[in-house]
Amino acid sequence: MIWITILYVAFIFGNSATPGVVSSAESNWLTDLLNQWMQDWGLAFVQFSEGFIRKFAHFAEYSVLGVMLTL
Numbered sequence: 001m002i003w004i005t006i007l008y009v010a011f012i013f014g015n016s017a018t019p020g021v022v023s024s025a026e027s028n029w030l031t032d033l034l035n036q037w038m039q040d041w042g043l044a045f046v047q048f049s050e051g052f053i054r055k056f057a058h059f060a061e062y063s064v065l066g067v068m069l070t071l
Contacts, residue, residue, distance in 0.1 A: 005068045027053050
């Protein structure tokens, strides 16, 4: 399990080292995809912002890391 955790930390580090332009493009792509899904499911009143997606991604990454370190 330790090697998986080390690889996951490297993954987080790699994401942190991504240039802002690339990271923003990835966030915009995911934001557009989620917002389109909400419209397709008849939930057009639910709209995600790029800021929310970026904060949630950080929260999710570090939550998984916390679980891995706990185990």
